[in-house]
Amino acid sequence: MLFNSHIFLFAFLPLALLAVFGLGRLGFRGALFGLTVASFAFYAWWDWHNLLILVPSLLVNFGFGRRLTASAAKGEGRSSKLLLTIAIAFNLCLLGYFKYLDFAIATASTLTGIQYALKHIVLPLGISFFTFEQIAYVVDSSRGKARPYGFLEYCVFVTFFPHLIAGPIIQHDELLEQMDARIQRPNRENLSLGFTLFVIGLFKKVVLADTIAVHVGPVYDAGLGAPVPTLFAAWLATVAYSVQLYFDFSGYSDMAIGLARLFNLKLPANFDSPYRAHNIIDFWRRWHLTLSRFLRNYLYIPLGGNRGSSFRRYLNLFLTMLLGGLWHGAGWGFVLWGGLNGLFLLINHLWRNTFKLSKDNPRPVSRFTLEVGITWTFLLIMFSRVFFRAPTFDGAVRVLKGLVGQGGIAIAEGLRAESKGVAMLIVLYAWCRYAPNSQQWLAAMKPVLKPVMNPSPWQVQLNPRWALVFAAMGLTSLLLFNRVSQFLYFQF
Numbered sequence: 001m002l003f004n005s006h007i008f009l010f011a012f013l014p015l016a017l018l019a020v021f022g023l024g025r026l027g028f029r030g031a032l033f034g035l036t037v038a039s040f041a042f043y044a045w046w047d048w049h050n051l052l053i054l055v056p057s058l059l060v061n062f063g064f065g066r067r068l069t070a071s072a073a074k075g076e077g078r079s080s081k082l083l084l085t086i087a088i089a090f091n092l093c094l095l096g097y098f099k100y101l102d103f104a105i106a107t108a109s110t111l112t113g114i115q116y117a118l119k120h121i122v123l124p125l126g127i128s129f130f131t132f133e134q135i136a137y138v139v140d141s142s143r144g145k146a147r148p149y150g151f152l153e154y155c156v157f158v159t160f161f162p163h164l165i166a167g168p169i170i171q172h173d174e175l176l177e178q179m180d181a182r183i184q185r186p187n188r189e190n191l192s193l194g195f196t197l198f199v200i201g202l203f204k205k206v207v208l209a210d211t212i213a214v215h216v217g218p219v220y221d222a223g224l225g226a227p228v229p230t231l232f233a234a235w236l237a238t239v240a241y242s243v244q245l246y247f248d249f250s251g252y253s254d255m256a257i258g259l260a261r262l263f264n265l266k267l268p269a270n271f272d273s274p275y276r277a278h279n280i281i282d283f284w285r286r287w288h289l290t291l292s293r294f295l296r297n298y299l300y301i302p303l304g305g306n307r308g309s310s311f312r313r314y315l316n317l318f319l320t321m322l323l324g325g326l327w328h329g330a331g332w333g334f335v336l337w338g339g340l341n342g343l344f345l346l347i348n349h350l351w352r353n354t355f356k357l358s359k360d361n362p363r364p365v366s367r368f369t370l371e372v373g374i375t376w377t378f379l380l381i382m383f384s385r386v387f388f389r390a391p392t393f394d395g396a397v398r399v400l401k402g403l404v405g406q407g408g409i410a411i412a413e414g415l416r417a418e419s420k421g422v423a424m425l426i427v428l429y430a431w432c433r434y435a436p437n438s439q440q441w442l443a444a445m446k447p448v449l450k451p452v453m454n455p456s457p458w459q460v461q462l463n464p465r466w467a468l469v470f471a472a473m474g475l476t477s478l479l480l481f482n483r484v485s486q487f488l489y490f491q492f
Contacts, residue, residue, distance in 0.1 A: 001045045003198075003255045004206050004477070005484050012042065013259075016161075017186070020263060024184030031183045032152040035160065035263065042161035043125070050124045053098070054159070060090060061134040062154045065141040072144035080142050087138040095131045098123055103330035126165040128327060128492055130158050132294055137172045139298060146172055153179050162259035166252050166489040168270040169290040174449060175265065182264045190261050192462045193445050197258030199474040200438045204251030206477040208428060210485050212247070215240040215421050219399060220389050226398065227407060232414030234402030236422065241389050242382045243428045246275065248488045249288070254438050257448060269439055269448040275432040278373040280344040281352075283381060295324050314349065318342035328492045333387040333396060340384040374433065 001008045016038040023030035044051050064087035071080040098121055105116045137157075140146045149157070149172070157175050158164075219229045219237035229237070253270040260267045270289050277283035284292050303316040318339070325338015365373075386403075390396035401407060415422060436456035439447050443455030445462070460466055 001042065002484060002486065003252070003259075004202060004481065006481060012038075012045075013262075016042075017262060020183070021186050028179075028181055028184060029152065032156060032179065035183070036152055036155045039156065039159040039161040039164060043159060043164060046125050047122075053094070053124050053127070054130070057091075057094060057130065057134065058155060058158055061087065061138060061158075062151055064090075064138050065146060065154070066148055068138055068141035069144070069146055069148050072142055084138060084142040088135055091131050091135050091138075095127060097121070098127055100326075100330045107332075123491075125490060129167050129169055130164065132169055132291075132298075132327075133158055133171075136169075136294060136298055140172065149176055160260070160265075162256040163267060166249070166256075166487055166492075167288075167290055168253060168256065168268050169294050170267060174268060178265050187264050189445070189462075190264050193442065193447060194258045194261035196442065196460070196462065196466075196470055197261065197438065197447060198255050199258075199470045199477070201251040201254030201256075201258060202477045203473040204247040204254065205487070206480050207473075209244045209248035209251060209488075210480070210483060212240050212244045212421075212425065212428060213485070215418070215425070216244060216389070219402070220395065221391065222395070222398075224392075224394065228398055229402035230408045230410035230414065231402060231405040232409065232411045232418075234399055234407065236414065236418060236425070238382055238386060238399065238403065239429070240421075240425055242275075242378070242385055243425060243432065245385070245488055246271075246432055247428070250437075252487045252489065261447070266446075266449045268450065269452070271437065272439075272453065273432070273437045275378055275429070276374060276434075277377050278370055279377055280341070280348045280380065283377055284341070284345065291324070291327075295320050299323060310353070314346045317345055317349070321345060328388070332393060333390060336393075337384050337388040340387070341381075344380055344384070 001012060003009075016034075019038055020031050020034035023034040040051065043054060064083065068080055068083055068087070071083065102118045102121055105118055108114075109116050137146060153176055156179065157170070157172050160175065163170060216237050219233055220241070222229075250271045257267045257269075268290055272286040272289065274283055274286035277286050300316055300320040303319060304312055305316060306313050319342070321342030322335060322338045325334045325336070325341070328334045328338070383403075386399050387393070387396045390399060436458075439452045440454060440456040441458075441460045443452035444459045446452075
């Protein structure tokens with residue numbers, strides 16, 4: 001079920017809260033059991049057959065983790081490495097079969113000219129996210145960084161429903177170290193903060209992201225043989241998609257963080273005003289923070305990281321982004337998107353190294369130069385997302401042709417027909433670029449695991465006046481529930 005649906009808000013969530021805190025009266029294990037059952041029920045709602053994949057994955061990885069933890073404690077290096085290799089191979093094979101087998105078959109058909117039959121495998125929801133989390137767990141277990149958790153604790157870590165489908169991607173210690181008596185009974189402050197964050201995220205998704213989405217689909221989903229869009233239509237759709245994607249995914253993350261807080265648990269932040277980034281390096285330190293952290297810790301560093309020659313470092317960086325693109329989806333558009341971002345990062349690092357720029361040795365820049373950097377970064381990110389959003393490579397090329405005017409200009413006509421959409425897009429982009437984010441507004445209440453950087457000087461207070469504001473936001477969102485739509489990151 002979707003967070004932005006009546007069944008979730010008015011049935012599942014109240015029942016989950018009652019079950020967890022009701023069973024919590026029996027003790028800590030009762031609350032854990034309640035969280036586990038609620039999370040399994042949430043996942044099974046989509047299709048109970050998905051449990052036939054999730055449950056074996058949980059059992060196998062839990063077993064690997066316990067054995068690797070014991071091996072690390074005994075110093076059994078060789079056997080630990082072999083077991084870790086098998087554990088990672090198991091997870092990658094599971095992900096590869098469901099997510100990439102049809103992609104591999106289609107690619108082989110294209111390369112050989114022989115038409116192989118596709119399997120038409122249905123992608124289980126959230127498999128990319130829970131696979132990454134479990135890979136991180138077994139790797140940390142082999143390094144002696146994970147203690148031998150109980151099975152119920154492990155189930156909650158992987159399946160906790162607020163983050164199960166689309167993140168944030170959490171590390172085992174971030175959630176499991178909070179598993180104590182605090183989850184047994186409701187906390188008034190956490191309930192207030194949790195519902196506040198949930199409403200903010202719901203408003204972002206339902207009122208903002210879904211509203212601006214109407215300008216994206218007609219251009220990007222036009223289909224094979226569609227004419228090249230006009231300059232105006234292509235730019236409107238492409239800017240709208242970047243704005244839609246931000247409010248859709250950051251809205252989901254806010255809702256996930258808020259829902260976790262209802263159960264007295266904190267999740268890590270996933271966004272830090274990414275459209276304020278003044279270069280590509282800065283952007284990837286602000287966008288999808290938990291994925292960037294995973295790619296750095298479990299892919300870039302194992303590949304060699306900053307060790308070795310500059311060439312090897314840049315190759316590691318490029319490969320990490322290429323694989324990060326493939327993680328998002330089984331298609332060459334995602335690979336190209338990842339490769340472009342890898343190339344942008346590589347050029348950015350080369351520039352900084354050439355001019356000896358670093359955090360410790362910054363060059364003073366004017367406000368104008370900073371604004372130019374922010375705008376240029378956004379344009380590069382937006383350009384790369386044409387391949388991310390378009391269903392096919394030909395579709396992406398068609399949109400790119402439109403962006404350079406090959407389909408005609410039509411600015412005056414477009415402005416007359418879409419004046420409200422353009423005005424809304426300008427306001428939303430300005431919001432992304434200049435307004436404090438939700439964590440900064442609520443920094444005084446410590447909404448996420450780590451302290452919030454650069455908190456807003458105007459803090460939201462949980463008082464009656466602000467309650468009316470959030471009640472109005474929630475009511476507006478509920479009135480638009482007749483157009484319930486899936487979150488964009490559910491497809492990954």
